[in-house]
């Protein structure tokens with residue numbers, strides 16, 4: 563299989579990349595930092611692509627590169643993310659940073675890669691979300707009026723789950739499944755260290771949950787679902803994920819900020 567995983571230079575992404583390479587899969591490892599990507603190549607002999615996902619123009623260029631370089635893509639794993647620590651920041655396109663990196667980058671990348679995924683069917687999109695979810699307040703979706711890091715993170719993670727539901731519906735019957743998951747709680751990674759909280763689970767636990775969504779044949783027909791760790795049955799996300807009106811508003815907002823960023 564050919565598997566593109568974003569945020570492969572650290573934490574969960576690095577763990578999953580290592581497991582997949584050791585299992586003989588062709589991994590396209592994405593990162594933003596050229597030196598960290600070089601280290602990954604030295605360690606794993608993996609193919610790499612570079613893009614700062616905090617700039618939608620770079621996400622767009624990354625999609626161009628994947629479409630030009632690869633004839634097939636079996637799985638896209640949107641894993642890259644930033645945690646809740648620190649003040650409000652904006653992306654290169656002036657968008658609240660957690661919304662931009664955790665959600666919009668994966669949204670745009672997946673949509674740009676749909677033609678390659680459908681041409682490679684059966685294929686999968688795996689969105690690494692979180693159990694930390696918070697309803698999006700459409701009066702202030704980019705948290706310009708009041709900011710809280712945990713809320714920014716949790717809104718971006720719910721947005722990923724809402725997008726999962728929409729894309730799964732759009733691709734139903736085309737051989738591409740789209741699912742999201744909470745990998746595990748407080749794994750020992752950089753974002754958890756930065757949040758200053760204690761570790762509760764291991765990379766092996768979260769990694770196993772992600773690897774299952776990538777490879778488990780039993781999930782071949784499952785789409786639009788949200789999983790909590792390695793639990794066999796889907797879990798229920800925040801109820802806003804099941805609100806078609808909220809999903810429509812999120813999609814409209816996403817399309818308008820992406821169009822503006824790329825204009």
Ligand SMILES: NC(=O)c1ccc[n+]([C@@H]2O[C@H](COP(=O)([O-])OP(=O)(O)OC[C@H]3O[C@@H](n4cnc5c(N)ncnc54)[C@H](OP(=O)(O)O)[C@@H]3O)[C@@H](O)[C@H]2O)c1
Pocket residue numbers: 568569570571572573574575593594595598613614615616640641642643644663690691692693744745746747748749750751752753754
């Ligand atoms: N850790 C947990 O307990 C936990 C729980 C639930 C969900 N998750 C989710 O799991 C995923 C992975 O998190 P993690 O814990 O492994 O975090 P991590 O160790 O902090 O790794 C984050 C990865 O994302 C990359 N990244 C961050 N900003 C980027 C940007 N602007 N452009 C490109 N890449 C960027 C980082 O690149 P660099 O290497 O260059 O920094 C790194 O590879 C995230 O989506 C997170 O929300 C984690």
